[in-house]
Amino acid sequence: MAATAERSRRSDHNGDVTDDAPRRGRPRSAGADEAILTATLDVAREVGFRGMAMDVIAERAGVSKATIYRRWASKEALVLEALRRAINPLDAVDLGSVRDDLASYLRNLAERMASGNMADVLPHLIEWSVHDRQLREQLDDYVAHRRAPLVAILQRGIERGEVRADLDFDTMVDAFVGPFIYRKLLTGSPLDDAFVDDLLGLLLPTITP
Amino acid sequence: MAATAERSRRSDHNGDVTDDAPRRGRPRSAGADEAILTATLDVAREVGFRGMAMDVIAERAGVSKATIYRRWASKEALVLEALRRAINPLDAVDLGSVRDDLASYLRNLAERMASGNMADVLPHLIEWSVHDRQLREQLDDYVAHRRAPLVAILQRGIERGEVRADLDFDTMVDAFVGPFIYRKLLTGSPLDDAFVDDLLGLLLPTITP
Amino acid sequence: MAATAERSRRSDHNGDVTDDAPRRGRPRSAGADEAILTATLDVAREVGFRGMAMDVIAERAGVSKATIYRRWASKEALVLEALRRAINPLDAVDLGSVRDDLASYLRNLAERMASGNMADVLPHLIEWSVHDRQLREQLDDYVAHRRAPLVAILQRGIERGEVRADLDFDTMVDAFVGPFIYRKLLTGSPLDDAFVDDLLGLLLPTITP
Amino acid sequence: MAATAERSRRSDHNGDVTDDAPRRGRPRSAGADEAILTATLDVAREVGFRGMAMDVIAERAGVSKATIYRRWASKEALVLEALRRAINPLDAVDLGSVRDDLASYLRNLAERMASGNMADVLPHLIEWSVHDRQLREQLDDYVAHRRAPLVAILQRGIERGEVRADLDFDTMVDAFVGPFIYRKLLTGSPLDDAFVDDLLGLLLPTITP
DNA sequence: GATTAACCGAGACGGTACGTCACGTCTTTAA
DNA sequence: TTAAAGACGTGACGTACCGTCTCGGTTAATC
Incomplete structure (x- = not known):
């Protein structure tokens, strides 16, 4: 129960190879992760991680802020993953x-x-x-x-x-x-x-x- | 050169040896610089440079926020000098x-x-x-x-x-x-x-x- | 004409009967306008329009300052409308x-x-x-x-x-x-x-x- | 004693005809009152009594803020007298x-x-x-x-x-x-x-x- | 085919901190 | 002693961003 809530609440970015539960409801937008992470790095490069605003990332990624927070628990978590991808x-x-x-x-x-x-x-x-x-x-x-x-x-x-x-x-x-x-x-x-x-x-x- | 105008507008934190202008008006509070810089480092160590609030520094230094901004142009400038002093x-x-x-x-x-x-x-x-x-x-x-x-x-x-x-x-x-x-x-x-x-x-x- | 842009940026306090645009996003909190205007008049009566602080109004109305400024462009605008309502x-x-x-x-x-x-x-x-x-x-x-x-x-x-x-x-x-x-x-x-x-x-x- | 302090502390704008005490030290600047009151009305007309800043009045009158406050107890008192003169x-x-x-x-x-x-x-x-x-x-x-x-x-x-x-x-x-x-x-x-x-x-x- | 559940965008929300400004006071040097 | 200059503590200003929360609408899998 808790696990389900946990999963449904927050990101799946942990390399789960097979999550065979068919997941009712509308699936998460396909390219959104990529767009968000890319936007994050772009914005970070432009204005620094300091000065980087979530609203700006959301707009840049063509995505709503809620979508970001549905996938990452915090700004830190998002940046963290963006960084991991970068290197x-x-x-x-x-x-x-x-x-x-x-x-x-x-x-x-x-x-x-x-x-x-x-x-x-x-x-x-x-x-x-x-x-x-x-x-x-x-x-x-x-x-x-x-x-x-x-x-x-x-x-x-x-x-x-x-x-x-x-x-x-x-x-x-x-x-x-x-x-x-x-x-x-x-x-x-x-x-x-x-x-x-x-x-x-x-x-x-x-x-x- | 630009530094001169800069200096006259804001702080004198550049080790100028002789500023012979008679300096009218009430002089800047003596120990304030020291108190502010110390408070800055203290607060930074406690909550990180992130999470560091100017109001807190001001209170800690026993000084008003206006006094800080009279001496440094921005939070960045203050932290910068605090860091320089630290090493x-x-x-x-x-x-x-x-x-x-x-x-x-x-x-x-x-x-x-x-x-x-x-x-x-x-x-x-x-x-x-x-x-x-x-x-x-x-x-x-x-x-x-x-x-x-x-x-x-x-x-x-x-x-x-x-x-x-x-x-x-x-x-x-x-x-x-x-x-x-x-x-x-x-x-x-x-x-x-x-x-x-x-x-x-x-x-x-x-x-x- | 300018009034149209104005209205779309800020409040709708002009008794428009039919705004048929579907209004995306979270709708503005229902009773907030009323609460804010009431609080404004209350505070004004207590301490005068002079001496009246936005933070106090916000707190009194159970609302954040940002919410007030989302609806009125300035303290003046708020007071203006509060006054208009009063008479x-x-x-x-x-x-x-x-x-x-x-x-x-x-x-x-x-x-x-x-x-x-x-x-x-x-x-x-x-x-x-x-x-x-x-x-x-x-x-x-x-x-x-x-x-x-x-x-x-x-x-x-x-x-x-x-x-x-x-x-x-x-x-x-x-x-x-x-x-x-x-x-x-x-x-x-x-x-x-x-x-x-x-x-x-x-x-x-x-x-x- | 109290009267002296009172007098020396605050204004003399009450038609004292003869203040025969020789008054040690530098005498009060002669035209300052006039200059201040004039500046007050000027500034008030330009930006309204709201928006009127003491620093601006002082500068306009060629006088320091302390001089103003030595002669009037408050901004209100100053404005009050300026108004009385105006009508x-x-x-x-x-x-x-x-x-x-x-x-x-x-x-x-x-x-x-x-x-x-x-x-x-x-x-x-x-x-x-x-x-x-x-x-x-x-x-x-x-x-x-x-x-x-x-x-x-x-x-x-x-x-x-x-x-x-x-x-x-x-x-x-x-x-x-x-x-x-x-x-x-x-x-x-x-x-x-x-x-x-x-x-x-x-x-x-x-x-x- | 209808229901349903999770998603989506937009954007308002309560907070918190920002940097600025004006007040009235205080502290210097100069007259 | 008063003057000009200007720094001081206080406290409100209006803005920005955070992370959360509705909304009305989509988009699948389930019934």
Whole structure:
């Protein structure tokens, strides 16, 4: 009973694959979710997450405010999902050598950070996560997810004997990714291929035996 | 230049040494600035910068809202200055060797980042700077200022022959500081002495000849 | 013409009989207008139109301030309508003779002016109308409306041969109504039956052939 | 002691002929009273008594707000005096016949009411007097003072045998003055010589034997 | 085919905070 | 001591956005 009310009251955005109850009544408008999330990101980019008004999002999405609140419990929840959509994980290819793998991964990372959804959204994500435990956890998940390919690269490097086995994985990953975050968020220095090369030049000798 | 008009209209919070105009009329209440800024940070810590109400700050500071708006042009401007006050730069000592200097500097940095004003405030600063050019510039200034001691350490190291002269300063600094920022803002991993030691162990060999 | 846009933006307080547009969205709260106007007059009577605070009216009416401003464009507009409601026109009966008709009308007028809504409100109405063209016009309308029955009485008198046909209607009406206004607003002399009789005694002979 | 404090604290606008105490310190600025009162009326005429700001008056008078409040206890007190200055009584001449005297008096009254200080100020005076007993009394005084010449005219008329002796003075005066007030404040009809003639034509026969 | 239940848009609702403005007072320096 | 200048606490203003709540109308699955 409670579950039904719960479900009917609020969003289904939890990857339920099969909700076989046929759901009487008019089904939810098909493209609305997409339109709302898109509008959310658009508005956020224009006026910042601060200054972002639900009425504006609703109008932009061609949707009523009630429709939004039928699907997300709060402005935070909506923004959260919009952010999650905005950033999708990197995946790493196996090019045969640590150097090439790292170069590929870091170039990819640099490119994404330089502009695009993640670039626009990351600062807001971070700020929000300070006072929102739920977002903090999702952000942690995301970060872990993003670290995974890098860990895999290093793992393969160790197996191939290209990387020293006595180093802490976390510290290594931090050493590679940290400078990107730092430049992006604080120094504003360019995130280009030259930087990737410099960084690789600096760090690669360290991790090779 | 624009700043002059700005200053005469609103606050004098720019460390001007000599304003020799006789300043007619009742002078601004002495401790008010301090009280307001303190109240701002207090309230921000309690309820977040979001959820922070000007009326509450005013009451807390024992001051009227009008007095606040006489000194700062907006809520943003007030928070901005409160944030700037909350973080003051690190300075580096000369302990005789690059290793010791770096260790000292990074431990200091780790300590500050782990908790305290800067820790609380940095995420907000970053987020805000996305849509506020003025804050962005102030943040850049601050960052540059904070990088200075690290550059000095490396410079001394080169002069002593402890550090390779063929490396890019910026990249080196990024490699040292980036991981701290990354951990603080995204991974949430601890910023302790062990991490400092790991990082130094990883990076020091790279920069020594 | 401008009035149409005006009306669609703000209140419908103009007695439109047929607004056939289907009126989408949640309809305006039914009794709110009444509650707000009543509260307005109540508060005004207690603390004067000066000293009257919108928040107080809102609270008294059990309504939010936004609801008030959704229906009236300003404090002035609200008060204006409250005032208009406070005074409703006299109507005249036909008692068969000019003397009786006039006596009835003037006694009615005297009674209303002596106390009640109109008495409380007229001074404010007048003052406000000096700098508010819109109110000035509404006041003119109201005045014209109030003069109508008196004109009708005199008209009937002429038809019956009880009243001279060579006199200016306006001047006659002014001569009858003016003394009431004068006493009410400036001299503070009583508006009682004796005064009505005196005035009739003075003026009736003049207008009869 | 109390008297001294009283005097030094607040205004001297009570016709003190000789204040022989030498009054240490800087003397009060000479033309300030005049300048302030003039500015008050000017501003009032421009934006209404509502909307009239003390700061504006001060600036207009070339005077500080403190100076105003040193001389008048409140905004009301200042306006009150400004109003009193704005209206000065009519006086009637003796032209030999009631008809001529009345015509002269009423033409004078019409002229004053049509425009000028009294015309601008009367509505405000009336409104204010509703909630201000002191002003109400001053207004009554003024009204009585203005009625006096009219009473004198009628008195002379009775003595000459031009006016019936059995009529109530007050009612007669009301019948003559009331229509002016009514037109001025409510109908907005013109106050010209034609109106004076009409009114005289209507009322004179009534009061003659 | 009628019923019914959940949806939809529009938009009004009670709140809460905003930044502004005017009041009357207070506190400086200058005359 | 009074003046001009201008900052002060107070408190109302009118606006904006929140998240909720009707409305009249659609759109399926169920009866």
